[in-house]
Amino acid sequence: MSFPSEFKRNEAQGLDLGWVNQLKVNRNAADRRAASLGARRTVKKEYQAAWLIRALQCIDLTTLAGDDTPGRVERLCMKALRPLRSDLVQALGIEPVTTGAVCVYHEMIAPAAQIINGRIPIAAVSTAFPAGLSSHETKVREIELSVAAGATEIDIVITRKHVLTGNWQALYDEMLDYRKACGEAHVKAILATGDLLTLENVAKASWVCMMAGADFIKTSTGKEGVNATIPVSLTMVRAIREYHEQTGFQVGFKPAGGVATSKSALQYLTLMKEELGNEWLQPHLFRIGASSLLTDIERQLEHYITGSYSAAHRHAQP
């Protein structure tokens, strides 16, 4: 389990509507800062290899497809436990590593648990993922069932209409219930930012979910038209930073959806380091939700060691 024993989980703070209503985001400034991150030369050589290994350790290795089978999930879990070939691990001179977690649908928790056997967290998407439009009772029950089935992390989706209609109380109340239903399992609140229209809504939804006790805030389900982006992530990590300054609680961040290249993973690591500091570069405070990123990281690490690239299909796909 990747949460240090001394780590103090976020706790519900009560909804401060006055604070939420006055939040503003300067879109141009966010875009400029995002562009500067994109244009930055990336870290090189051994530093890059070290950063890529860290990115790998923060991946929530994900499969969320309608045609998922126990077999596919078992292969994904084996890959999560041993994400790098042993010759690469040896050449890098590191101890064996794992991904941060695996992330699956409820029905796939049992096959995942067979392979994972408590070695890394199993995250289950919940609350009628990805649209979140079942009844509240159904969604709370789904969380309870996933926790009972062995999920130690629950990725909930918020009800977007609460944001789009400015009903912050309803968003707060549902998040509070979800957090309670999770019990000891850590809860990631998926904002589905591609549906929220403005960065101001993203900032407000981030704050409301944190005020209601979310352990992590996560950008996207991977199913919206637009998934993780740097301007949205910047808005969310700045909310995390300010929330930490005000309450002392550290909330994690998870960009998800469309993060498929080492280059973009390095941009997210840079964002975390520059906005939140080194402490947030660890799996208990940072995850990348991704289905195919691992393959590219493995290729880049192989290139670092051998000087040449192998075809992506030579690396085992989950």
Ligand SMILES: O=C[C@H](O)COP(=O)(O)O
């Ligand atoms: O939460 C994770 C996403 O669903 C994965 O999205 P992806 O397939 O674009 O990497």
